[in-house]
Amino acid sequence: MPSFLPHPLPCHRTLRLLLLGKVFCIAAAVHGSAADAFFRDQVEPILRQRCYECHSHAGKIKGGLVLDSRSGWEKGGDSGPAVIPGAAEKSPLIEAVRYANPDMEMPPKAKLPAAEIVILEQWVARGAPDPREAAAVAAKPGIDIEAGRQHWAYQPVRDSAPPAVRDAAWPLNDVDAFLLAKLEAEGIAPVAEADPHTWLRRVTFDLTGLPPTEEEIAAFLADRSARAHERVVDRLLASRAYAERWARHWLDLVGYAEQIGTEGKIFAEHAWRYRDYLVESYHADKPYDRFVREQVAGDLLPASSPEQRREQLIATGFIVLGDVDINAIDKLKMEHDFIDGQVNKVGAVFLGMTLGCVRCHDHKFDAIGQQDYYALAGMFRSTKTTFKTRHGIWSNVHRVDLPELEADRVLGAKHEQTLAAWRKERAKLESESKAPAGKAGADNKKRLDELNAKIKDLGLRIAHGEYFHPGKPQALAVEDVEQPADMRLTIRGNPYALGDPIPRGLVRVAMWDAQPEIPAGQSGRRQLADWIADTRNPLTARVAVNRVWQKLFGEGLVRSVDYFGTRGDTPTHPELLDHLAHRFMGEGWSQKKLIRNLALSRAYRLSSGEAPADSGEPAGSSIHPSLSAALPESAGGSSSDPENKLLWRMNRQRLDAESIRDAMLVASGRLAAPAGGPGLPLEFPENVSGLPLTEKSNHPQFAIKKERESQAYERTVYLPVVRTGTQPGTARLRDVFDFPQPAQITGKRNETTVPTQSLYLLNADLIRQRAADLAGELLKGGDSDEVRVGRLWLRVLNRPETDSERAEALAFLAEARATGDDLAAWTELARALFATNEFLLRF
C-alpha cells in the first residue's frame, strides 16, 4: 500500500524523498539497553509484521518511506519525517495507525489491534529509541537539469547542408538528399515512383482530406509540363479544403468537442468559433509562431483592430476546450485537475513533453521536476478558466465577451425584433386568456387550453431565444485573473497537501536563458508563449515539423509524435529533422511552404508497394524507371528495413473517418459548399432541455433530435463533436473509424481493423445513400454502361478500371438487374466499391 497519502491521483509515483536533506531536531532519545530491548522486543516485531512488506528495503518502498532503519523514519517519505521522537501527537506514523486521517490510514487494509497502537505510541513518546544500524540507503539524487539537456531534443536546432549522394539524379530537393544518403549508406534501393493516379490521389487526400475529381484527374494527366506536380500542390494548398483538413488535425490535439465535460450533455455553444479560427488560420497560412502565441496568450497580445482582438481571444479556446469534469463538489480539486489538463496539453502539443505525471512527482525519465510543473501550473492558476454556475454544483468553462462587429449588431437587432414580436404576441394571448369568458363552460375550457398551450410554446421560444442570443458574441476563452499568483507544490498531487510556493516560470531543461520576468498583475502566459514561439526553443519547430511529416509520410521522423522525451523514439533522420525545422523557421514558420516542399519531394512520389518497378502493377503501372536497377549493389528494403524507417517506399494510410465520409460526398457530387458556424443545431428549441430557467433549475442540456438539413452534406469537420454517446447523425461514422476520443491528445490516430467497421461497410445506411446518390449521377445522360463503369472507378478509386474489372462490373450489374432496376443495380455496385480496401486506403 502506498504512501501516507493513498490514491491521490492516478499518476506515477517515484520514491523520491521530497524532504531529503531537510534538517530537523531529534529529541534526546532514551538510551540504554532497557530502551533498546523495548524496541527489539515490542516495537520492531510490529514494524516487521505490519509495515515492512511495503516500507522496507527488503519489501517495497512505498511513498518513499522505509521503516527498517532509524534513518528511514527520520527522513520519512514524501510527506516528511514519519516519527517525531517524543511527540506522538505530531508523528504522522501514529496518526496513520490510529486511522485519524482518512487520507492516511496504515496499514491500509485493516487497523492494527489497539494494543499494538499503544505500544507504538509509547515508543514514540519515549523518544523513539531505535538501535538499528542504518541500512545502506542509496539516496536517490534529485533531477540533474544539465545532464538532462544532453538529450537530443533539448539540444539547439542545428542546420546542416543536404548531404552528397551517389545518385545525384534521384533527389528532387533537399528532403530527398537526406533520405537517399541514408538509404545509400545502408545499401537499400528505394522503390519506383507510384503511378500518376496514385500520386494525385495521395496528395489530394493528404493535403485536403478529399479525393481528386474526374476533372482534376484529367487535368493532371493532360499536363505534360515539368511543373505539373507543382501546379497540383499549389492548387490544393490554396483551397479551403486544405485548411479544413489541417484544422481537424489540430483539433485532434485539443480535445475539441461541442460538449463540456462528460456529465450530462452540456453544450459548448461557442466552441465552433475556435474551430473556425483554425480553418481561417490555416487558410491564411498564419505563421506558426504567431499561431502558438495566439493560442497560449492571445488575450494578452496587442491588437490593432476589433477583428484581430476577437481572433486572438478566440484562439485561447485552445486552453479550455479539453475534457473537463465540471460537475464537481470539490472545486479545489477540480481546479487542480483543470490546470493539470492545461499544463499537460501545452507540454505535449507544442513541446512533445509529458508533463502530466510531474504533477505528483519529478519525471522518472526526463529532467523535469515538480518545480517545473508548478512553475507552469501557476500561470494557469492565474488564468480564469472556469466559473461556478447558478446550477447546483455545476461549474462551466470561462467565456469572454467578444468585441461586437457590424454583423453581430445586424444579427442581434433582427433577433431582437423577432423576440419583441413573440413577446407582444404572448402579451396579447395572455390578456385574451384573462378576458371574461364569452362562451359556456366546456367551450371556454377548450379555448383556454388552446390559448395556454400557445402561451407556453411562445414562452419556450422566447426563453430559448434569450438564452442563445446571436447578437452577444462570446467565446470559450481565457483571461488573466485579477490577482495572479504563484502556486504551491503539492505532495503527490493532493491539492490539500501543499509544499513550497514555486515561482512561475518555464521548463528548465528546454531553456537557454534565465527565467523571464513576469510583470506584476500578469499570469505569465505571455512569457510562456514567447518562449515556445522563440526560434531558439529546441522543441517547438522540431515538434511542429514532425507532426506535418507524419501526416504526409504516415510516420514521424520521430515516431512518438507527442513525446520527444528520453523514452520516446529517437529521430530516424536527425539531420533532416533539424534541417527542416531550421528551414521552417527561416521561411517565416510557414506551414504551407513546409508541406509544399515535402509533397514535391521524390520520396513523396514513391510507390507504397514493396515490389520493384518491373513487377507489373496492374493498374497504371509505374511510369518512372526504378533507380534500383541502376544500383546493382543495392537491395530492396523489405528485408533489411521492414518497418520502412528509412522510407525506401511510401507508407500506406487508412483514410480517417472524415476522409471516408467526405470522399463519398465528393464521389457522389453532393459535397456542400464550405460551411462553418455552430455545429450543434441549438437554434431548434427541441434540441435543448431545461429552458426556461427557474430558481432551482439544473444546467440546460442538449439532445440532438433535429439536424439542419445541410448537415448531411457538409464536411465532417463542421459536424458537432460530442463526448458521450454516439456521434450525432451522419457523423456516426466517426465512432466506427478511429475518431479519437476528445479527451485525448492524439497526434497520430489509430488505424484499426475491427469487425464493426466491416459491418458498417456492409450494412450502414449512410453508405447506401451515398452510393445511391452516386448511381444517380452516373445514370444522368446517355452514357453506355462501359463509360459509366469507367466514371465510377475514377470517382471512387480515382483511377481507370482494368479490363477484367470492367467485365466483372458489367456481370455484377447484369445479375443485380435481374432483381432490381437500373438505379438499384448501380447503387449496389457503387456500394461495393465504397467498401473495398482500395477505397479505404490511400496508397
Add this chain to the structure above:
Amino acid sequence: MTHLRHAPLSRRAWLRHTSAGFGGLALNGLLQAATSPLALRAPMLRPRAKRVIFLFMAGGPSQMDLFDPKPIIQKKHGQSVDAPLPEQHRHESTEKLLALGTDIPVRPRGQSGLTISDLLPHTAAIADELCLLRAVHADNNQHGPAALQIHTGAIAEARPSIGSWISYGLGTENQSLPAFLTIHPGIDTRNYAASFLPAAHQGTPVVLPAKESDPAIDFLSDPSTDAASQRRRYDFIQRMNRRLVDRDSGDARLEGMIHSLETAFRMQAAAPELVDLSKETEATKKLYGIGGKETDKNGRACLLARRLSEAGVRFVQVTMGGWDHHGDIRGGLPKACAATDQPCAGLIRDLQSRGLLEDTLVVWSGEFGRTPWSQDLSGTAPIEKHGREHQPESFCTWMAGGGVKGGLMHGETDEFGFRPVSGKVHLHDLHATILHILGLDHEQLTWRHQGRDFRLTDVYGEVVREILA
C-alpha cells in the same frame, strides 16, 4: 516492457502451405486466429476463471440498506450523527447528517450468515455462493468519473476498459464474436473503450431489441437488402480485395481487413442466433424472471450474458440502472431490487447448473455506494421521504464463481458505515484481483503509450488474496 506478442504467423504463410486458399480459410477459425489481435494467448499465472460477467449496478446501490446495516444509524434514525465527513464533501442537502435507518430487515443468510436484505430474496437464497466485499472504496463521488474509474481505473483520463485489458491479455475463444461485449451500456462510451489499446479490444455494445427486426449489434444487418444481394456485393468486394493483396508481396493490414470482413460476414449469421432467446426452455426463462413485469428486461440481458459467455466471449457486461436514490429511497430502492434481484441470482444458478460457474467470475457492483445519512433535496421532506447521497468512501460489491470463496464476508466499515476499518479494497485492488483470477498479473499486463508502460491499475492495486478460493 512487457508487450504481449502475437504469434508471428502470417496469414499468407499459411496460405502458401494450404491448397484451400481463401475459400477454405473462411471457416477455419484456427487459421484466422493466427493473424487476429484477438488470438488466444496463454495466461501468465494459473487461471482460476476463464471469463468474466460484470453486473454493473449504475447509479450506486445503497450498501447500508442491502448488505451492511449499522445499529447506530438504526437507533438514531432521524437524528443527527457525528460523522467524519470532510468539509469539502458537505453540501446543503446532506449537511444535517440525519441518520436514515433501514425499514426493511437485513439478515444473516445461509450457512455462511452473509447479511442480505429482504429486498433481495433471490440473492439471499444464493448467499453461500457469494463473496461479499463490504469495504470497497473509490475516489470520486460523481457518476461520470466514478463509473469511469470502476471500468478503467482512471477518473478523468480516457483509459482502456477492464474488458479491453482482459481481451488484450487473453484473446478470445470465439473468432466469430468480439471478445468484449457490453449489454445495455450507458451513454459514456469511454466505459467500454479500448482507448490506446488496439481497437479490436473495445467493447461492442449490445442492445436487446425491443422489436424482432431491430439488430442487437450496430450495423449487424441491413433491412434494405436481401441476403443474395449482400452476398453478391460481399463476393465482389472480397474479389477486389484479394486482387489487391496478390499484387503485393503481402501486406498484413490488407490481409487483416479481408479477415475482418469475413468475421463480420459470419457475425451477421452467428450473432442473431445467439441473441435469440426463444430457444431457451421455459424453466430457464423463469429462472431469470423473463416475462415478469419488473424483471423481463434485466432477465433477458442476464440470460444473454450467459449465452455469450458460453459461446466463449471473454468479458460480458450487463448494466442495470435505477439505483440513484437521492430522494425517497424507501420508495425507489425496492423497485431497483425487484428489477435486478431475480435476474442476477438466476444467472448464478443457471451458470452453476451448467457447470459454468466454476470458471466464470461474476462481479456485482455499483460505481459507489450511498451515505448512511440522509439527503433531502427539497429541504422540507419528512425523513421517511429522504434519499441518500453518493458515497465512494465505502460500499459493497459481491463476487461469485471461479476463484473466489463463496459464503465469505470480507471487510468492515466503521460504526456509521462510512469508512472502511478492515479488509479495505480499493477499485484498483478489485481490478488487480479480477486480473489475477484470470491468470493475469496486473503489474505485468502493460501497454506502451506515449513513452510509458500503462496498466489497468496505474501504479496501484494489490490482489486481495484473502478472498481467493
